[in-house]
Structure formats: C-alpha cells, structure tokens
Amino acid sequence: MTQVASNTGQPFSPDPYVGSTPRAGLGRPAESSPPTRPAVNVGTTERQLSMAGGAALALIGLRMRSLTGLVAFGAGASLIARGYTGHCGVYKALGKSTAVPAEPNAYHKSGIHVSVAYTIAKPRAELFAFWRNFANLPKFMDHVQSVRVTDDKRSHWVVKAPAGRTVEWDAEIINEVPDELIAWRSLGGADVDNAGSVRFVDAPGDRGTEVRVVLDYIPPAGRLGKYVAMLFGEAPEIQIKEDLRRFKRLMETGYPPITDGQPHGQR
Amino acid sequence: MKAVTWHGRHDVRVENVPDPKILQPRDAIVKITSTCICGSDLHLYDGFIPAMRSGDILGHEFMGEVVELGSEVRNLQVGDRVIVPFTICCGSCFFCKRDLWSCCDNTNPKAALAEQAFGQTTAGLFGYSHLTGGYAGGQAQYVRVPYADVGPMKVPDGLSDDKVIFLTDIFPTGYMAAENCNIQPDDTVAIWGAGPVGQFAIKSALMLGAAQVVAIDMVPDRLRMAAEAGAVTIDANDEYVYDKLMDLTAGRGPDSCIDCVGLEASGHTIDAYLDKVKTVMLMATDRAHALRQAINCCRKAGTVSIPGVYGGLVDKMPMGAAMEKGLTFKMGQTHVKKYLPNLMQRIIRGEIDPSFVITHRYKLEDAPMAYDQFVNKRDGCIKVVMNPN
Numbered sequence: 001m002t003q004v005a006s007n008t009g010q011p012f013s014p015d016p017y018v019g020s021t022p023r024a025g026l027g028r029p030a031e032s033s034p035p036t037r038p039a040v041n042v043g044t045t046e047r048q049l050s051m052a053g054g055a056a057l058a059l060i061g062l063r064m065r066s067l068t069g070l071v072a073f074g075a076g077a078s079l080i081a082r083g084y085t086g087h088c089g090v091y092k093a094l095g096k097s098t099a100v101p102a103e104p105n106a107y108h109k110s111g112i113h114v115s116v117a118y119t120i121a122k123p124r125a126e127l128f129a130f131w132r133n134f135a136n137l138p139k140f141m142d143h144v145q146s147v148r149v150t151d152d153k154r155s156h157w158v159v160k161a162p163a164g165r166t167v168e169w170d171a172e173i174i175n176e177v178p179d180e181l182i183a184w185r186s187l188g189g190a191d192v193d194n195a196g197s198v199r200f201v202d203a204p205g206d207r208g209t210e211v212r213v214v215l216d217y218i219p220p221a222g223r224l225g226k227y228v229a230m231l232f233g234e235a236p237e238i239q240i241k242e243d244l245r246r247f248k249r250l251m252e253t254g255y256p257p258i259t260d261g262q263p264h265g266q267r
Numbered sequence: 268m269k270a271v272t273w274h275g276r277h278d279v280r281v282e283n284v285p286d287p288k289i290l291q292p293r294d295a296i297v298k299i300t301s302t303c304i305c306g307s308d309l310h311l312y313d314g315f316i317p318a319m320r321s322g323d324i325l326g327h328e329f330m331g332e333v334v335e336l337g338s339e340v341r342n343l344q345v346g347d348r349v350i351v352p353f354t355i356c357c358g359s360c361f362f363c364k365r366d367l368w369s370c371c372d373n374t375n376p377k378a379a380l381a382e383q384a385f386g387q388t389t390a391g392l393f394g395y396s397h398l399t400g401g402y403a404g405g406q407a408q409y410v411r412v413p414y415a416d417v418g419p420m421k422v423p424d425g426l427s428d429d430k431v432i433f434l435t436d437i438f439p440t441g442y443m444a445a446e447n448c449n450i451q452p453d454d455t456v457a458i459w460g461a462g463p464v465g466q467f468a469i470k471s472a473l474m475l476g477a478a479q480v481v482a483i484d485m486v487p488d489r490l491r492m493a494a495e496a497g498a499v500t501i502d503a504n505d506e507y508v509y510d511k512l513m514d515l516t517a518g519r520g521p522d523s524c525i526d527c528v529g530l531e532a533s534g535h536t537i538d539a540y541l542d543k544v545k546t547v548m549l550m551a552t553d554r555a556h557a558l559r560q561a562i563n564c565c566r567k568a569g570t571v572s573i574p575g576v577y578g579g580l581v582d583k584m585p586m587g588a589a590m591e592k593g594l595t596f597k598m599g600q601t602h603v604k605k606y607l608p609n610l611m612q613r614i615i616r617g618e619i620d621p622s623f624v625i626t627h628r629y630k631l632e633d634a635p636m637a638y639d640q641f642v643n644k645r646d647g648c649i650k651v652v653m654n655p656n
C-alpha cells in the first residue's frame with residue numbers, strides 16, 4: 001500500500017499494459033483489465049431503485065419535451081440500464097462498490113481508473129506516431145495544458161485544475177511497442193501519481209484502428225486531492241471519451257467541427 | 268444580414284444578425300440566391316423537435332454563390348454557383364467513405380448530446396436543432412458552409428436555381444425512399460403524404476419502374492399534383508385507406524409502402540386520437556398514424572421505407588404485424604451526396620424538372636407569413652422558395 005500513499009519516490013504503475021512492473025499489492029479488482037462483461041458492482045436494492053428512478057426520470061424527460069427533457073430521458077435510460085446490468089461505470093471509475101463491502105484501500109477510495117476505446121479510421125502507424133510525440137497530447141486532451149518532451153523517454157506534464165490552479169508531474173515511458181503500445185507513468189514526487197497506456201489494434205476489415213486508453217490517477221489526500229477529483233467530475237470516463245473523440249476528429253478531418261462564432265438571432 | 272430565426276412554437280422572425288465568418292480552413296461562405304421551407308422545418312415550427320434555442324437560424328435547403336473560401340478548400344472558387352446538401356459531411360470517416368453521408372461521425376459538435384439521445388451521433392445538419400449540431404441555417408442572406416470541400420456541388424451553366432435547388436434535400440430524399448424499396452417492374456408502391464417529399468417519391472418510384480404508384484393524403488391540391496404525376500390517389504378523409512389499397516392490389520397489399528408524413532401525422536382512427544391526446548399531454552413525442560397504417564397495409568415480406576422524420580418515441584407500434592409478415596424497414600436522413608451525380612444527370616437530360624413542385628415565391632422578409640401558409644396548406648401551398656438577396 002505504500003505505493004498508493006504516493007510520494008514514496010517509487011514510480012507508480014497500476015496499468016495492465018506496463019508489462020515488467022510488478023502489480024501485486026495494489027489490490028486491483030479483476031474487472032479492471034480490458035473490459036469483457038461488466039461486473040456487478042451495484043447492490044440489489046439499489047438496482048431496483050435505479051430502475052424505478054430511471055423510469056421516472058425517463059418519463060419526466062418525455063414530458064418536458066425539450067433539451068433538458070431529452071437529456072433527462074437519456075440519464076433515465078442509463079439508470080435503467082444500470083438496474084438491468086448491475087454495473088455502474090461511475091462507481092467503477094471511482095472504485096466504489098455497494099455490492100461488496102468496500103475494501104479499506106486508498107486506491108479503492110479515491111483512485112480514478114478509466115478505460116475507454118474508440119475506433120479511428122486511420123492506420124495504426126499514423127495514430128501511434130502522433131501520440132508518441134507527447135507534445136501533441138494537449139491538442140485533444142482537454143484538461144492537459146502542456147506536455148514538454150524532455151528526452152526520448154521523459155516528459156513534463158502541466159494539467160489544469162479547478163480555480164485556475166495547475167498540477168504538474170514528470171512522466172516516463174515505461175513500455176513501448178512501435179505502432180502498438182505506449183505506456184507511461186509519473187515519476188516519484190508527482191502532485192498526482194498516475195499512469196496510462198494507449199494500445200493501437202487493427203480494427204476489423206478496413207475500419208481503421210481501435211484505440212484503447214487506460215488511465216489511472218491517485219489523487220493525494222487533502223485539498224489538492226479534492227481538486228483533482230473535481231477536475232474529473234462525476235464521470236471521468238465521459239471526459240476521456242470526449243478526449244478520444246477529439247483525437248479521432250483531429251486525425252480523420254484535420255479540424256474539429258465548431259459552431260462558436262457563427263451568427264444567431266436574439267437569445 | 269437578414270436571417271429567419273426560431274423563437275418558439277409558431278414564432279419565427281426575420282432579424283438582422285451579424286454576417287457569418289470563416290471559422291475553419293475547410294469553411295466557405297455562400298451568398299444565398301434561393302432558399303426553401305421544408306416539411307422538416309414545420310416540425311421545428313410546431314415545436315416537435317427538442318434542443319432548439321431561441322435565436323437559432325433556420326433553413327437547410329439553399330443554394331447560391333461562393334463569396335469566400337477557407338485556405339483548405341481547393342475544389343471551389345469564389346464565384347462558383349453551388350448547391351449545398353443539408354447533411355454536413357467530413358468525407359473521411361467510415362460512413363462518408365461508404366456513401367452513408369448522413370451518418371457522418373465527425374460533423375456534429377454536440378456529439379455527446381446526440382449520443383445520449385440516440386446512442387450514437389449522426390451528421391451535423393444545417394438549421395436543425397442542437398441535437399444535430401446547432402449549425403446556423405440557410406434561410407438567410409449568407410451562410411457558413413463547414414467542410415465545404417466535401418458537400419457543395421457546382422451547378423453546370425444554364426440550369427436555373429428552380430431546376431436544381433431541390434437537389435439539396437427533397438429530390439434525393441424522395442429518390443432514396445423509392446430506391447430503398449428495391450422496386451421490381453410489376454410492383455405497386457403506396458406513398459403516404461403527398462407533400463413535397465411525397466411528390467418526389469412518386470416521381471422516383473415511377474422512374475425506378477413501379478407498375479402502379481398510389482398516393483395517400485387528405486389535401487385536394489396535393490392529391491391533384493400526385494395524379495398529374497401518374498399516381499392513383501386516395502383521399503384519406505373520404506376513403507378507408509386499407510380497403511382501397513387491398514382493392515387496388517386484389518388483396519395482396521402494396522409491395523412497398525413509403526411514409527412521407529413523419530411524426531405529425533393526422534387521422535381519424537382511435538390510434539390517431541390517442542396519439543394526439545398523448546402528445547398534447549406530453550406523454551409521447553411523435554404521432555405515427557401513417558406509419559402504423561403503412562405497416563398494416565404492406566404485403567407480406569414487403570418493404571416499409573421511412574423518409575418521414577421521427578424525433579423521439581413512438582407509441583403503439585404494430586411490431587407484431589411487422590414481425591409476423593416479415594417486413595423490411597429502411598429509413599434515415601438522406602445520404603444526399605450519394606445521389607447528386609445521378610439526379611443532376613437526370614435533370615440535365617430532361618427526364619425530370621423538379622420545379623413542378625414550387626407553388627409560392629417570397630422575399631425572405633415574408634418568411635413568418637410563408638411558414639403560416641405552408642403549415643396550414645393554405646392557397647394550395649406545396650413548396651415555398653424565397654430569394655433573400
């Protein structure tokens with residue numbers, strides 16, 4: 001558990017793709033490796049409540065027949081889905097489970113674990129090359145302010161935190177298979193221990209490449225930790241998914257679609 | 268510039284707004300010479316489509332002259348006359364590469380919203396709610412066209428606006444609806460709705476070789492236009508649609524049925540009244556009377572093709588009938604760009620003059636009156652074209 005307490009001088013690496021680094025002692029739930037069927041992490045009573053609440057929300061969504069209405073419908077629908085599958089992405093991301101007693105484990109209490117996949121209609125090598133130059137990451141990672149590449153393996157990250165703050169760390173690439181995999185982790189002394197990997201796998205047929213990103217953040221205890229949790233909000237998966245969507249659109253079209261700056265009448 | 272803006276149910280206005288600007292290197296600015304009101308705009312006008320914001324500029328059927336180009340649009344030049352498909356497409360995603368343009372992955376800036384409503388995002392559309400991107404539309408003097416290196420098509424010299432303007436939407440829409448029926452030479456095709464989309468579906472079904480086309484509506488002027496095109500007509504106010512269709516096909520049912528009505532169908536049967544009550548009480552979003560009837564009438568193993576727009580949830584779908592009869596459903600926003608070369612050629616060869624559908628012409632300033640006339644189908648109004656400049 002010492003690794004989890006951070007700032008031990010030890011590199012942190014819970015990532016499933018880092019290869020050589022021993023991961024014992026992190027107490028990672030089995031479901032955190034590449035997702036197969038979602039594991040049940042929502043207790044039975046809560047499942048029933050979710051379904052009832054979901055149905056009610058969905059109905060309210062319909063009655064409002066508006067933007068908020070439709071979104072309420074969507075949220076309702078995902079609550080219903082959660083009731084059916086007994087799986088909640090948000091709980092998983094926050095390491096929370098009401099189905100089994102919570103483990104007394106710092107990682108489970110506050111760690112953020114996200115795994116998102118996206119298909120991009122470009123060859124593996126092209127996507128790999130763009131990502132491998134970490135200085136490109138802020139072009140599509142919304143919360144990353146800058147990444148300065150310091151040598152072949154190392155980089156310095158500055159990440160936006162709420163209230164105009166930033167958090168920073170040095171990272172090193174710990175595993176790399178050309179055109180297939182990049183894994184990195186923060187070095188000892190980071191504001192936020194973290195590790196990540198991206199895998200590039202040929203998609204079926206001529207669909208391009210499946211890009212799978214796994215990220216782990218262990219916010220430190222105290223105020224800064226709270227900032228980091230706020231940074232990712234309630235649904236870190238959604239933020240990372242939006243990052244990946246930006247990556248896809250950048251690679252496929254060169255320019256993301258925008259409407260800011262177009263004319264409109266009186267609002 | 269002047270633009271037609273949406274402010275709520277039955278409230279459109281003509282406002283002075285800033286001119287559009289190039290925002291991306293793949294943008295173009297088009298000065299609009301012709302712009303139309305579509306049946307789809309009526310769903311916005313009647314408040315059936317969510318995610319509209321007060322002040323949104325309407326309009327998705329427009330053409331005009333290129334007046335400004337972003338640095339990466341190399342296939343167009345300032346001064347070119349272009350038609351602009353209503354679906355905005357990137358040209359390089361999985362779907363664009365397969366001619367499935369309205370499913371483009373990359374052009375909806377509000378993708379997360381669309382994903383929540385529909386599971387996946389579809390293409391951005393001009394002037395059609397924030398679910399499809401919130402792009403400013405073309406009922407205006409100028410419009411910004413994103414990804415202008417992909418969508419717009421140059422108009423060959425000598426073709427008037429009237430002949431080509433409907434290539435932006437309703438001609439390809441009627442054509443795709445007919446093509447989706449996989450029409451065989453001896454087929455009967457029944458078409459619900461004889462509005463502009465229905466009219467082009469009728470012409471297209473005949474072009475694709477249907478032996479008999481039946482048009483169903485309750486507006487006499489529209490049925491008259493359908494009859495002129497060569498369709499057998501059924502006035503749904505006077506006749507039992509099912510009985511008449513069975514009579515016309517000696518009990519088999521039409522081989523294909525096309526719903527050119529969409530989510531605001533009217534009718535006098537129990538299901539239609541229930542729909543009306545429910546949508547007024549806000550318990551359902553769409554009124555699907557025509558679609559239900561199409562499913563019921565369609566012959567076994569036939570095709571139901573649905574160009575009519577649905578925005579949300581439909582109650583009481585006869586899935587039993589559809590399943591037991593082994594029907595095929597085909598639908599979607601039109602993949603406009605796929606059809607442009609073929610349909611442009613048909614116009615050049617004189618096989619069709621799409622301007623037959625125009626009944627009224629107005630200045631842009633008259634838009635509020637034109638919407639009111641079109642939605643109420645007054646004075647034989649079938650298609651309105653406006654000239655904003």
Ligand SMILES: NC(=O)c1ccc[n+]([C@@H]2O[C@H](COP(=O)([O-])OP(=O)(O)OC[C@H]3O[C@@H](n4cnc5c(N)ncnc54)[C@H](O)[C@@H]3O)[C@@H](O)[C@H]2O)c1
Pocket residue numbers: 305306307308309310436437440459460461462463464465483484485486489503527528529530531532533534556557573574575576599600601
């Ligand atoms: N799929 C696409 O890409 C696409 C493109 C353009 C339009 N559309 C949709 O196509 C539909 C038709 O468009 P339009 O411009 O012709 O609209 P419109 O409103 O002018 O025409 C609809 C017609 O349906 C008739 N109708 C209503 N209830 C009926 C019923 N129960 N049985 C038979 N007829 C009935 C009306 O009298 C009217 O003539 C709309 O839903 C529109 O949104 C879809």
Ligand SMILES: [Zn+2]
Pocket residue numbers: 305306307308327328353436437
């Ligand atoms: Zn239209």
Ligand SMILES: [Zn+2]
Pocket residue numbers: 356357358359360361362363364370371372373374
């Ligand atoms: Zn595309």
